[in-house]
Amino acid sequence: MPQSHPEPTRFPVTVDIVALTVRDDALNVLLITRLIEPFRGKLALPGGFVLAGEGLGEAAIRELAEEAGVEQVPGHLEQLQSYGPKGRDPRGDVLTVAHLMLAPNFPVLSAGSDAEHAAWYPVSHVLEGETELAFDHGRILADAVERARSKLEYSPLGAAFCGEEFTIAQLRAVYEAVWGTRLDPRNFHRKATGNPGFLEDTGRMTAGDAGRPAALFRLAPAARSAAGEPVRAVLNPPLMRPRP
């Protein structure tokens, strides 16, 4: 920590949010279209400057509200990584602290004060280079997706993409979308329901869909915080994604 006496350099600090959801069986990311230079007209992650007296998490939540009209964080929010002040913004040294948000599909209101257009985009299109993001946001998105993929293996966070109650098939669809693989429905069912402290049967069933009705589950008390959000509990045994 501080030990030299000259006044330390001060940096503008931003938070950027990688908000992920599953739509139409594909992993999607929330992006805004920039209205000002630099990178005007390009797609970018939502985010903005941290204000005086604010914590990082608070800033992320505020920016999400300002830029995408998200009034209440509907899922899980965690810090991802920081990207160093040097050479990532043409206007000067800016430090950014990237955050990862996993949420059920929610409407994007796009009420930003500068009226940026916020919308969902399939992650695969962006990562495969068909869309170029502003700043180093392409790299941040790649890091976020890798983190999300690995978190599904050993944490109950997959449920953050579902609503309050969900079927095993819905949960499996999340895993398949995030990992980009197909999973055996029978084996997945056993692994998910058999994992102690992961899921809790609500006793209720779906109705009206094709096929046999499915049991509705929610996160077990051990796997969620007071707010209902999935918590840092460990899946034991983990649900590993297929490796090549």
Next chain:
Amino acid sequence: MPQSHPEPTRFPVTVDIVALTVRDDALNVLLITRLIEPFRGKLALPGGFVLAGEGLGEAAIRELAEEAGVEQVPGHLEQLQSYGPKGRDPRGDVLTVAHLMLAPNFPVLSAGSDAEHAAWYPVSHVLEGETELAFDHGRILADAVERARSKLEYSPLGAAFCGEEFTIAQLRAVYEAVWGTRLDPRNFHRKATGNPGFLEDTGRMTAGDAGRPAALFRLAPAARSAAGEPVRAVLNPPLMRPRP
């Protein structure tokens, strides 16, 4: 990213380094004794302000040299997490980006410009509350240790605690020290040597120690970068620590 027009708030940014090594079969952390207020006389993580035009990693390496006389990073360095500007420094809002360093036991020269005394301390003593650290460094250390423990499971980073060449028993001692458990030597030997892309037999052997000579290994090419540092390759299957 930036979208509002008023001049953004600027924050002092520091890097703090959690340098871990294994000494006397125990996990140790590099700490300095603070010579100035606040927390004068308390133990703290080495670190300091990021300068203009510097990246985060560069700043970490420079501070390690300044505060502990470490002229060349002898192991692995990665970013850990950032700790928010609000309420962690009595003098005002300071953002810190914590880094994790895993290294073989190296001499601490303690040549800091302010002559802080830098030395190794057993992690267990610090975490069990027998020593209070300055700022929020106790929490940062706890997060770093948890990250190190989990990284040993699925990455070749355990070798970062060893020198260029090492025996399986030395590597096992690292795992035992970091995890705080005993491991079966026979099973560990097989899991480590049998893991494709992890270790490479040098053909050389130890001599002079008690008992049968041991084969010397190094990191396999797939598991290390050009500089010889362990790289983000995945151990497959992972070496899991025993769970309760």
Next chain:
DNA sequence: GCAAAAGTGTTACGAGTACACCCATGT
């Protein structure tokens, strides 16, 4: 009845654990 999706049983295999056992050195 038939299609579709939920959920169970069964078998084969691969990895982990525990531990008996052999090997190669120093003293």
Next chain:
DNA sequence: ACATGGGTGTACTCGTAACACTTTTGC
């Protein structure tokens, strides 16, 4: 010879993959 630590073989157990099979709905 014996102690010390390195290294291999083997039996048991458990989680996983693959897939046949039963259950319960909509049409």
